Amino acid sequence: MLAASIAALQGYRQTAVATRVVIGSAVLCLFLLGAALASLSLGPVNIPVGHVAAIALSPLGIDFGSFERTEQLVIEQIRLPRIVAGALVGMALAVAGATMQGLFRNPMADPGFIGVSAGAAVGAVAAIAAGVTGLFFLALPSFAFAGALAASGLVYGIAAVGGRFSMATLLLAGVAVNAFLSAVVSAIVILLPDTGALRGILFWLAGGLDSRSWEHVQISAPLILAAVAVIALQARDLNLLMLGDDEARSMGVRVGLARPLLLGAAALATGAAVAVSGIIAFVGLVTPHVIRLALGPDHRVLIPMSALGGAVFVLVADTVARTVVQPAEFRVGVLTAFVGAPFFILLLIKNKRRAYSL
Amino acid sequence: MRTGRLKLFLATAALVLAALLAACSSEPSPAAVETASAQEAAPSPTTVAEATATASPTAEPESAPGTLEEQFGTVGGIVDPSNFGWPREVEGLNGLVSIPGKPERIITASIGHDEVTLAVVPAARLVGVGAVSKDSTYSNVAQAVQDIAEVSREPETIIALSPDVVVTSPYFPAEGVEALSKAGIPVVQTELRNDPEARVAGILLMGYIYGEEERAAEFAAEVRDRFESLVAVTRQMSDRPLVLAMTEFSGTLWVAGAGSTEGGVIEAAGGINAAAEAGIEGNQTTSLEGVIAMNPEVIVIPQPVEFGAEEFLASLFANEALSEIPAIRNDRVHVVESKLFTTLSHWNILGAEALAMMLWPAEFPDAPLVPFSAAE
Numbered sequence: 001m002l003a004a005s006i007a008a009l010q011g012y013r014q015t016a017v018a019t020r021v022v023i024g025s026a027v028l029c030l031f032l033l034g035a036a037l038a039s040l041s042l043g044p045v046n047i048p049v050g051h052v053a054a055i056a057l058s059p060l061g062i063d064f065g066s067f068e069r070t071e072q073l074v075i076e077q078i079r080l081p082r083i084v085a086g087a088l089v090g091m092a093l094a095v096a097g098a099t100m101q102g103l104f105r106n107p108m109a110d111p112g113f114i115g116v117s118a119g120a121a122v123g124a125v126a127a128i129a130a131g132v133t134g135l136f137f138l139a140l141p142s143f144a145f146a147g148a149l150a151a152s153g154l155v156y157g158i159a160a161v162g163g164r165f166s167m168a169t170l171l172l173a174g175v176a177v178n179a180f181l182s183a184v185v186s187a188i189v190i191l192l193p194d195t196g197a198l199r200g201i202l203f204w205l206a207g208g209l210d211s212r213s214w215e216h217v218q219i220s221a222p223l224i225l226a227a228v229a230v231i232a233l234q235a236r237d238l239n240l241l242m243l244g245d246d247e248a249r250s251m252g253v254r255v256g257l258a259r260p261l262l263l264g265a266a267a268l269a270t271g272a273a274v275a276v277s278g279i280i281a282f283v284g285l286v287t288p289h290v291i292r293l294a295l296g297p298d299h300r301v302l303i304p305m306s307a308l309g310g311a312v313f314v315l316v317a318d319t320v321a322r323t324v325v326q327p328a329e330f331r332v333g334v335l336t337a338f339v340g341a342p343f344f345i346l347l348l349i350k351n352k353r354r355a356y357s358l
Numbered sequence: 359m360r361t362g363r364l365k366l367f368l369a370t371a372a373l374v375l376a377a378l379l380a381a382c383s384s385e386p387s388p389a390a391v392e393t394a395s396a397q398e399a400a401p402s403p404t405t406v407a408e409a410t411a412t413a414s415p416t417a418e419p420e421s422a423p424g425t426l427e428e429q430f431g432t433v434g435g436i437v438d439p440s441n442f443g444w445p446r447e448v449e450g451l452n453g454l455v456s457i458p459g460k461p462e463r464i465i466t467a468s469i470g471h472d473e474v475t476l477a478v479v480p481a482a483r484l485v486g487v488g489a490v491s492k493d494s495t496y497s498n499v500a501q502a503v504q505d506i507a508e509v510s511r512e513p514e515t516i517i518a519l520s521p522d523v524v525v526t527s528p529y530f531p532a533e534g535v536e537a538l539s540k541a542g543i544p545v546v547q548t549e550l551r552n553d554p555e556a557r558v559a560g561i562l563l564m565g566y567i568y569g570e571e572e573r574a575a576e577f578a579a580e581v582r583d584r585f586e587s588l589v590a591v592t593r594q595m596s597d598r599p600l601v602l603a604m605t606e607f608s609g610t611l612w613v614a615g616a617g618s619t620e621g622g623v624i625e626a627a628g629g630i631n632a633a634a635e636a637g638i639e640g641n642q643t644t645s646l647e648g649v650i651a652m653n654p655e656v657i658v659i660p661q662p663v664e665f666g667a668e669e670f671l672a673s674l675f676a677n678e679a680l681s682e683i684p685a686i687r688n689d690r691v692h693v694v695e696s697k698l699f700t701t702l703s704h705w706n707i708l709g710a711e712a713l714a715m716m717l718w719p720a721e722f723p724d725a726p727l728v729p730f731s732a733a734e
Contacts, residue, residue: 044636044644044651070650070682077679078647128608131665149394198666200608203643210645211609327636327648328613 020301024291028308032087035312039083039319040075044327047071077213085212085220085276086258086318086332087311090283092224094271094310096266097284098291098302099231102238103262105169111270111283113174114263115151118181120274123147128200129188139214140204141275148271151177156263165259171295207280207333209318222270227269228307234262235299282340283310294346313340377449426571429578433562435548448567450546452535453526457544460569461522465509466491466526470550471564473499473703475525478565478574480733481506485707486519494663498697498705513537525567550702552622554585557704580731581704583625587705591721592628592714599717601629602654602685603699605661606670613644620636620660622698623706627713629656650683657685658692659715660699667693694714704730 039239041052054064055075093111100109111117127143155177157272159170187207189341192198237258240248245255262320287310288302295301314332319338321330396422431439437447437454445458464479465486466472472491475484476499486509494500509515513534516524524545538545546567551559558578565574603620605612614620614631615638621631631656638644644652657674661667671693680686697711708727715722 044648070679073679073681074647074650077677078645078650124608133608133666165531196607196661197603199612201612203610204608208610208643211606211611257689322645322647325642327633327644327651328615328638328642329645333642 008238017298017300020298021304022300024295025307025308028312029304031312032308034335035319036083036087039086040079042323043072043074043079045074047074055060080213081217082209082212082316082318083188086209086215086314088220088224089209089273089277089280090216090287090310091228091307091315092220092310093280093283094287094291094306094313095228095231095303096270096273096338097310098288098306099238099262099266100284101288102242102299102302103259103266104167106244107289108285111177111266112284113171114267114268115155115174115181116148116270117260117274118178118185118280119151119154119191120144120148120271121279122151122181122184122258124204124275124278125185125201127190128197128204129192131197132175132202136218141216141219144278145275148274149267151181152263152267152271156260164257170263203331204278205333206331207278207336208321208329208331209277209314210322210329212276216276220276223272224269224274226318227265228273228303231262231269232303232307234258234265235303238262238299238303242355257335278333279316281337283313283336286340286344287313289344289347294352379699399505401459426575429575430566430571433559433566434564435524436566442571446566448546448563450548452532452545453486455544455546457523457546457611459522461567463522464568465519465521465524467509467511467515467516467530468522468550469497470504470702471525471527472497472550473701473705474550474561474564475568476502476732477577477704477730478561478570478621478733479568480730483568485521486516495664496691496697496700498701498703511629513541517541525564545577552619552702553707554582557585558582561583561704571596572734577733581707583731585707585710587716588710589628590628592626592718595628595718595721598628599655599690599691600635600653601627601656601658601713601717602632602649602652603658603660604649605659605667605675608659608664611644611646611649612641613638613648614641614660615639619706620658621697621700623709623713624658624708626707628717646677646679650680652699653683655684655688655691656695656717657683658693660696660709662696663693667696690716698727 018291037052041047041049042055050065051067051071054067055072057064058072092144096116097109099112100113101107103109104113121144123143123146125139126147128141132143133140155170155173158173158177158250159165159167189198189201192201202224237248237253240251240253241255241258241262248258273280288306291302291305291309295305302311318332321332321335324330359689392487400610407628418519426442427440433439435449437449437630439446443458445456447454449455462483463485464475464483466475467486467488468486469491472484472487481502485502487503489508489510491497491503491507492500497503507519509519511531511534516538521543524543526545526547528547528549530545530547535547548560548563551557558581561578561581562574565571565577568574583642603614603618603624613633614624615636616631616634616637618641620641621634622629627660632652633642633644636648643729659667659671661670674680674686674691685691694712695709698705698712700706708729711722711727715724
């Protein structure tokens with residue numbers, strides 16, 4: 001009887017999870033599609049929506065009307081790679097944020113906790129200051145990615161010193177390494193006489209997706225998609241890790257394997273994203289919270305929905321950033337912070353009021 | 359509970375949609391862009407401020423008055439233009455400053471001020487310069503100041519050189535100005551600007567501060583004549599090309615719009631600033647698509663070669679999406695000397711002359727640029 005009840009309960013939970021994933025995916029995919037179409041048709045070069053449709057359908061052999069060659073090049077070579085890169089970055093940051101919040105059992109956690117963003121910043125700033133960004137294409141993202149992985153590896157290494165891993169040590173090591181790396185960035189900025197390089201640093205730190213090409217997509221997509229897939233597959237373990245290590249072990253989780261795997265995947269996703277876009281604030285913090293408030297804390301729902309939600313968030317922010325003062329550009333990282341911070345505060349206040357009223 | 363969450367989720371989704379719609383509605387129609395651009399491209403009205411004078415980039419400077427007193431009487435910042443003795447007072451951006459005697463030990467903590475100072479006083483009287491002034495990538499006087507002591511924004515490095523006067527830009531920290539003033543060193547902050555009237559006014563003001571009125575007047579006339587002879591030709595040109603000054607630092611594209619130094623150079627050379635026409639003010643970032651929308655007929659890249667100017671140029675030609683831009687289609691993209699296009703001193707007239715050679719080869723045959731005279 002008990003076994004039958006447990007089986008029924010588990011079946012109900014599975015169904016509830018599946019329902020939330022399906023409904024959430026449907027809604028978010030709709031918004032992602034809408035955001036992508038809006039982003040495709042908006043920009044300094046005026047391209048009518050009909051021409052966008054004609055360009056999109058032409059590879060399928062469907063003649064939907066005429067369009068100019070320049071319009072096709074703008075769509076295919078400028079807007080589309082930027083849209084894809086933006087969606088990937090949003091996906092990576094949001095999923096990494098959800099993962100870190102789960103692992104640390106801390107709602108304020110984000111990928112920056114383990115030094116990924118600060119490490120990427122040091123890599124990028126050093127490359128800009130040394131003037132090596134022009135040496136080869138993708139030099140800047142390569143340096144940023146190397147910095148991100150080195151910093152997160154260092155933080156993890158400190159937490160695992162002596163063979164005994166500690167989340168508390170990881171957190172403190174992250175704080176220390178972040179502070180150190182921020183000081184390195186400040187030192188480079190202070191000592192750098194070149195105003196052009198300083199502008200480059202400032203704008204990289206503010207995050208942006210301008211001039212992102214298919215090459216950027218090619219280097220980041222495999223890493224981000226692989227990392228997101230790993231985290232999604234570990235979602236059940238992440239749920240159990242939130243109960244504590246002992247409880248997770250008792251329920252069959254190989255804690256010693258699952259945690260570094262999740263941390264590594266989150267660092268990889270963030271490093272690949274930051275390397276492409278610079279530092280885009282608040283996506284990793286806000287998106288999982290919004291999804292959690294709407295669809296609950298189950299990581300089997302939270303992870304895939306954060307991926308879609310993050311993609312929508314960055315895509316919308318970037319579309320606004322590149323159209324609001326066109327043909328000049330606003331920085332997407334500044335915009336996500338402008339929008340994300342007040343929205344997050346509103347959510348917190350609303351949630352607090354609801355908690356008190358219960 | 360679940361229903362509440364779902365509502366919140368849907369509300370969030372609606373917010374996202376609203377943001378998208380806002381983005382859609384913010385896109386101006388091409389006609390609106392053209393109208394706005396035409397309005398914004400019009401020269402800005404001339405204003406006179408303390409220690410500076412401004413005018414539209416290609417406006418003619420007023421013809422030089424006769425006597426020294428008349429010439430210096432038009433310069434903002436000189437308290438008593440009839441006083442050529444000591445002490446004398448100037449109204450800097452940092453307030454009223456009294457200079458007790460003719461300064462023999464001068465420090466300028468800004469590159470533009472260094473360039474003007476060396477045209478007005480012999481290099482031997484300059485006892486301290488900023489580090490950037492010694493860097494030939496950015497400085498037009500790097501060679502001349504190599505043996506001069508280097509100062510930083512730390513007042514102690516300046517006090518150690520016992521200067522008689524410090525002339526610097528508005529960006530020098532106010533705390534530093536206060537510390538130097540307390541140490542009894544007169545500090546004058548002036549703002550250098552690119553337009554012809556302000557350029558001449560800046561030279562005269564600095565000459566007055568240094569007690570070199572005659573040399574300053576002579577040099578101001580040289581600068582004025584040089585600029586006049588250039589624009590006398592370029593303003594006659596019909597079919598002025600759309601010129602875009604563009605740089606790329608760390609993957610971010612920068613263009614120089616209305617009111618920028620590069621924009622002033624373009625207009626003096628007889629071009630139309632494409633970024634200003636598109637409604638861009640000052641130096642701002644843009645996208646590749648923004649460049650396509652500006653549709654320039656000539657692109658100049660005032661970026662140091664050490665910072666990837668040639669690679670940037672190559673990347674423009676390699677990008678198929680840009681292939682229909684007239685400047686790229688007609689191979690009219692040029693890497694130019696950055697320091698001649700970005701300096702706020704008279705040296706940017708050489709930048710305009712160099713650009714005029716590119717835009718109007720018949721009227722300005724290719725020839726080495728002739729530097730301005732130096733103080734002896």
